[in-house]
Amino acid sequence: MTTTDGVRWLSSDELAAWRSFSLMLARLPAALEEQLQRDGGLNFVEYHVLAGLSDAPDRTMRMSGLAVLVNSELSRLSHLMRRLEKRGLVRREPDPGDGRFTNAILTDEGYAHLVKLAPGHVATVRKLVIDALDENRLASLHRCSEDILGAIDACDAE
Amino acid sequence: MTTTDGVRWLSSDELAAWRSFSLMLARLPAALEEQLQRDGGLNFVEYHVLAGLSDAPDRTMRMSGLAVLVNSELSRLSHLMRRLEKRGLVRREPDPGDGRFTNAILTDEGYAHLVKLAPGHVATVRKLVIDALDENRLASLHRCSEDILGAIDACDAE
DNA sequence: CTCATCTCGTTGAAACTTCAACTTCTGAGG
DNA sequence: CCTCAGAAGTTGAAGTTTCAACGAGATGAG
Numbered sequence: 420m421t422t423t424d425g426v427r428w429l430s431s432d433e434l435a436a437w438r439s440f441s442l443m444l445a446r447l448p449a450a451l452e453e454q455l456q457r458d459g460g461l462n463f464v465e466y467h468v469l470a471g472l473s474d475a476p477d478r479t480m481r482m483s484g485l486a487v488l489v490n491s492e493l494s495r496l497s498h499l500m501r502r503l504e505k506r507g508l509v510r511r512e513p514d515p516g517d518g519r520f521t522n523a524i525l526t527d528e529g530y531a532h533l534v535k536l537a538p539g540h541v542a543t544v545r546k547l548v549i550d551a552l553d554e555n556r557l558a559s560l561h562r563c564s565e566d567i568l569g570a571i572d573a574c575d576a577e
Numbered sequence: 578m579t580t581t582d583g584v585r586w587l588s589s590d591e592l593a594a595w596r597s598f599s600l601m602l603a604r605l606p607a608a609l610e611e612q613l614q615r616d617g618g619l620n621f622v623e624y625h626v627l628a629g630l631s632d633a634p635d636r637t638m639r640m641s642g643l644a645v646l647v648n649s650e651l652s653r654l655s656h657l658m659r660r661l662e663k664r665g666l667v668r669r670e671p672d673p674g675d676g677r678f679t680n681a682i683l684t685d686e687g688y689a690h691l692v693k694l695a696p697g698h699v700a701t702v703r704k705l706v707i708d709a710l711d712e713n714r715l716a717s718l719h720r721c722s723e724d725i726l727g728a729i730d731a732c733d734a735e
Numbered sequence: 736c737t738c739a740t741c742t743c744g745t746t747g748a749a750a751c752t753t754c755a756a757c758t759t760c761t762g763a764g765g
Numbered sequence: 766c767c768t769c770a771g772a773a774g775t776t777g778a779a780g781t782t783t784c785a786a787c788g789a790g791a792t793g794a795g
Contacts, residue, residue: 426696433707436719440706443722444606445648450729462751483773490603495752497775502751519760519773538584548598549591551728552721559717561594563710564601570709571608620781641743653782655745660781676790677743 447547454543459536464489465499466540469508469533472525481514482521508532605705612701617694622647623657624698627666627691630683639672640679666690 429437448463455461461469471488472478480488486496500523503509508529514520525533552560587595606621613619619627629646630636638646644654658681661667666687672678683691710718 424696426699427703428699429702429707433715436715436722437702437706439719439722439726442648443725444602446729447725448602450732481773490600492753493774494754494776498751501775513760517761521774538582541584541586544587544595545585546732547728548725549587549595551724556717556721556724557591557594559714560721561597563714563718563721564594564597566709566714567601567605567706568597570705571604574608574704639743650783651744652746652784656781659745671790675743677741678790679744 450547451540451543455536455540458539459532461536464491464495465503466533466536468496468499468503468523469525469529470537472509472523473530473533478525478530479522482511482523485523503529608705609698609701613694613698616697617690619694622649622653623661624691624694626654626657626661626681627683627687628695630667630681631688631691636683636688637680640669640681643681661687 452463455463455466459466467489468485471485472480482493482496482500486493489496491499500509500511504511507526510524510526511521512524514522549557610621613621613624617624625647626643629643630638640651640654640658644651647654649657658667658669662669665684668682668684669679670682672680707715
């Protein structure tokens with residue numbers, strides 16, 4: 420299916436699917452952030468930092484582990500944690516056992532903030548995604564996501 | 578399916594689907610931008626500005642129309658266009674017929690840049706999305722995207 | 736005509752992210 | 766020991782986006 424210029428351009432079905440998907444890719448994160456920002460003054464990454472810490476033992480994680488969890492670079496996380504720390508939602512201290520590491524810790528205040536925010540966030544995720552699809556399509560979306568993630572990993576591995 | 582606290586939390590299937598989808602939502606745009614940035618020094622929005630202009634009559638669109646097309650605010654677009662203008666890829670001039678409007682115009686240089694970049698971008702979209710899914714799943718992804726976009730619109734309309 | 740108003744677009748400041756140094760700490764090899 | 770390589774984090778500067786205020790052109794009512 421190579422065209423004269425050697426490039427496999429998209430068929431009209433493929434193009435329509437890509438357009439729709441790509442618009443959704445831009446709008447859904449914006450819609451989710453809008454709710455988090457409005458109700459809790461947090462963006463998506465900040466919310467997941469708090470959520471990740473709340474699930475961790477002692478509500479504590481290393482910065483580097485947290486960075487992987489929220490899919491973000493260490494530098495960005497460091498700046499972001501400084502802001503959350505200034506708001507009293509988290510706290511940082513060097514790992515007593517190994518001074519190279521920094522432990523990020525969710526404060527009681529941060530936990531309380533998360534607890535206040537979580538129901539609204541889940542409700543938004545339901546409204547915009549989970550309940551917008553029937554069971555089969557959600558399962559299909561799940562597989563699509565896995566396949567795309569697989570393709571990205573394969574691509575990263577060259 | 579309301580739990581004791583009145584919140585409909587996610588089932589384990591739903592949670593797994595959401596986790597996977599939400600990771601993809603973060604990684605795919607980063608992967609696409611990585612290619613565009615590397616090969617053409619453009620981010621996703623900038624690429625679509627050039628692509629949108631190249632499809633428009635006279636390679637010209639109003640700023641406000643372009644903003645809707647690339648799903649971005651006018652202010653952001655204005656800053657972005659200033660940078661693209663400085664690189665000679667686009668040009669702006671007030672609409673001769675109605676001075677309230679500004680026309681954004683793709684220069685020959687901008688068009689050439691786009692032509693150079695498009696094949697690689699399409700190849701990446703194919704590799705990461707289109708060809709990573711079979712025909713049925715791509716169709717299903719298309720419908721999922723439409724449904725989610727519909728839910729967002731419904732939500733915006735309160 | 737002119738005033739009020741509306742939309743379009745720009746601007747500068749603040750907020751956030753990215754990038755490239757740089758510091759600190761540890762563990763390995765001499 | 767000593768030092769050297771390497772990973773973890775931080776920092777400041779540069780780049781980008783967001784936010785709120787503003788300016789300029791068109792339109793319609795009086």
